[in-house]
Amino acid sequence: MHAWESIQIxxxxxxxxxxxxxxxxxxANKANLSPFYYQRLFKRLVNKTVMEYIKLRRLARASxxxxxxxxxxxxxALNFGFASHETFTRSFKKAYGLTPEKYRANPVKLNHFIKPELILNYAMVDEGVPLxxxxxxxxxxxxxxSNPxxxxxxxxxxxxxQLVGGETTGIAIVEELWMKLGSQRHNIPNQIPGGNEFAALYMGNAKEGNCMYMAGVEVESGTSxxxxxxxxxxAKEYLVCGFEAENFNELVNSAVFKADKFMERWMKKHNLTTADFAIEMYYPTTPEVAYLEHWIVPVPIEQ
Structure with missing residues (x-):
């Protein structure tokens, strides 16, 4: 058994x-490691201490x-392992920027620290081979x-x-944007029947550490x-990372971050980088599966 498999267990x-x-x-006993080495390995692979991670996952479930x-x-609070109302409130506000009371009164979308799938840090597949x-x-x-x-x-x-890693907590600005688009979608003419919803990530005029994120719907050419x-x-050749999950909530709140991490490794392994934008292409969710694609323009890295 590899070390990461022990931590995944x-x-x-x-x-x-x-x-x-x-x-x-x-x-540590479950991982067949001493408590000392277990904690060191956990921190290295998860980027949080054991107890920090447990607290963040409890906060996610509690929210x-x-x-x-x-x-x-x-x-x-007590049901999810917090000793008191005060302890829970303090931890919740530190993670998400608002108190449990304010969240319950206005349940905005939140970003959580997601449960990692460590195999995605180590497994590698060729094009056309599902993982x-x-x-x-x-x-x-x-x-x-073929056509724009x-x-x-x-x-x-x-x-x-907010867009990479699944390791940032707080109000999910992007999910709030999608809700806004949903309420205004009827204002957009010339929508293509059966067309995709999509998101574009690009630098634009964003300040350092930020990027522009656009949520949109597919329309007829020339529509403004x-x-x-x-x-x-x-109209270009794209490298497309398609991934599916059991439901839409799992797709956009967890799987999307895991796929990002995997694709970052995949690109590095194949000596590729990206052009100045990336695309999320959304498809209709069915009772059986939820599916999403990341589209990027691959650029070879000069050796």
Whole structure:
């Protein structure tokens, strides 16, 4: 068994027992490591200490519970391993920038520290070969776009850290943008029946550490709408990372970050970098699967 597999076993154990007491000694024993080496290896692979990680995953689960149930906040805190209302409130506000009370009154979308799938840090596949990793399936292919495609939507400037890694907590600005687009979609004319929803990431005039993010819908060529942004996807060859998950929530809140990490490694392994924009292409969700593609223009790295 590889070292990362031992840590993955304990990540699965933690996820299944977020409402229970979890000790480092128990986890280390499950990983067949001493507590000292277990904690060192965990921090190296997960980028958080064991207890920091457990707290962040408990906060993620507790936030879902707060939005869906009417239990007292103290009861929610105790159920997810927090010693008091005050401890829970302090941790929640530090992670998300608002108190549990304010979140329950106005349940905005949140970014959570997601449960890692460490196999994605080590496994590698060729083009056209699917990789199955617990709750997602990833496959890399090339696709040639013969004609440009046009999208109209809304753009905002966002911190890059909100879009990569799944290790940043706080209000999910991007998900709020998608909700705004959904409420205004009827204002956009010439939408293509069966066309894709999409997102574009590009630098534009964003300040350092940020990028522009546009959420939009596919429209007929030449369409321009006052008050909305337009993006023309050029006719080029693209490297497409397609991935699927059990449902849409899992797709956009977890799988998308895991696929990002995998694709970053895949590009490096194949001596490729990207052009100055990246695309998220959304497809209709069915009861069986939710599917999304990342499109990039591959650029060879000169050796």
């Amino acid at each position: 304990t990540l699965d154990l933690i996820e299944a027992n977020l409402s229970e007491e979890i000790s480092i000694n128990e986890l 879902e519970y707060l939005a869906e149930h009417k239990n007292r906040i103290l009861d929610v 199955i990793a617990d709750d997602i399936v990833i496959e890399v292919n090339r696709k040639t776009l 495609r046009t999208f109209v939507g809304i753009e905002i400037e966002v911190p890059i850290c 709408v006052e008050g909305y942004s337009t993006f023309e996807l050029p």
